[in-house]
Amino acid sequence: MTRQIGLIILLVALVAILAAILFPVFAQAKNAAKSSSHSTWLSAEDSMLKSDEAPLHYASRQPGAERSVLRAATLQVQVESLEKAETKIKQSIADHGGYIDHEEGTDLAGDNPVMRLTIRVPEKSFDPELSEFEALGRRTEKSIFATDLTEQILDAEAQVKQAEQDQYPPEQLAQLRSGRDQIAGQVTMSSIDLTLEQRPTMATAAAANASWGSDAWNSAVGSAMGAFRVIGTIFIWLFVYSPLWLVPGLIALYVRRHWKRSQALA
DSSP, rough: OOHHHHHHHHHHHHHHHHHHHHHHHHHHHHHHHHHHHHHHHHHEEEEEEEHHSSHHHHHHHHHTOOOOOOEEEEEEEEEOOHHHHHHHHHHHHHTTTTTEEEEESSSSTTOOEEEEEEEEEGGGGGGHHHHHHHTTTTEEEEEEEEEHHHHHHHHHHHHHHHHHTTTHHHHHHHHHHHHHHHHHHHEEEEEEEEEEEOOHHHHHHHHHHHHHHHHHHHHHHHHHHHHHHHHHHHHHHHHHTTHHHHHHHHHHHHHHHHHHHHHHOO
C-alpha cells in the first residue's frame, strides 16, 4: 500500500514538472499567432485602401470631400393673390428645369383659397427656388431636411465594379447597375412641398367682424340646446330603466318606515 502511494506521488510530480516546462512554450506560440493574425489583418486593410476600389470609400471619409446629399423642404407662404403667385411659381419652375409632381387646391372659389404643390427641382436650383418662393409673400412655416447618400452610392458603385470583374450574368449585372443609378438619381432632384394661402381681404375681414354677434348668439343657442339634449337623454334613460331601480327603492322605503314604526312602539 505504501509502495502504491509513492508511485502516485511520483506521477503527480512528473506531470507538474512537464506542465511547468510546456506552459511557457504554448503561451509564447499563442501570442505569436495572435500578433501574426493582427498584422495580416492590417496588411489586408492597407491593401484594400491601396486597391482600385478603395479610394472612393476612403476619400468620402476625408474632411472636405464632396458629399452626395438629398435635400427636401417644406414651405408655407401667405400671398396677396393666389392666381398671380401660381403663375410666378410655374414660370420659375420651368426656368430652373424642374416640374410639379403633385398639385392640389381647396376652396379656390371661396374666401380662403389654399394650394399645395410638390415640386421637384435640380439640386443646384434648390436654394434659389426656395428663396424665390419665400419672396412671394409672408413666410409662415419652413423646414429643410437632408439625407447623406454618399456611402450608399459608393457601395453600389463598388458592387457593380466587383460584379464586372467577376463577370456576373448579364441579368444580375443589369440589376446592380439599375440599383446604383436609382440611388444616384435621388440626389439630382430635390423636393419642395409648398403651401400657398391667400390672405383674407378687407371685405372678408369686415364681414367676419360684422357677424360676430350673430355667431356668438348661434354658438350660445347651440350650446344650450346641447345641454338640454343631455338632460333629456338622462331622464329618458332613467324612465326606461325605472323597473330596475324604482321597485327596489320602494321596497327599501317600506322596510325603513316599518322598522321605524316598530322601534317607536317598542
